[in-house]
Amino acid sequence: MTAHTYALRKTWPDKEDDYVVIDENGEDIGRAHLSAGMTPAAWLFSVGISSLPQQSMFQGHSPSLEAAKEEFKRLWPIYRAQWTDEDIESARAQLRDLDERTRLWNAKHRPAVK
Secondary structure (H helix, E strand, C coil): CCCCCCEEEECCCCCCCEEEEECCCCCEEEEEEEECCCCCCEEEEEECCCCCCCCHHHEEEECCHHHHHHHHHHHHHHHHCCCCHHHHHHHHHHHHHHHHHHHHHHHHHCCCCC
16 A cells, blocks of 8 residues: 655635645645534545545544544545546646636736736
């Protein structure tokens, strides 16, 4: 089994409770965020690459960030085993293309305020 490492990166600079999960290559592989709307509050997590299908077993909630991270560590190898390297690269290429098209659209339709 391939060893994986994970890190958290803030989704928004000013939010302390919303993270993108990244792998050893710095690629996005999921998200964890606090849902204060739940009683009691819970950490929601989602394991996967956003442009690939995701079964419900790869989403859930945990009572703490530490528990969510443990669930992520357990689920990522299962999720990853479903896809070939080519599937993963194709999905990431689609996301890069979408990011570029969004950047170009914003540059054209939402010019910077001067």
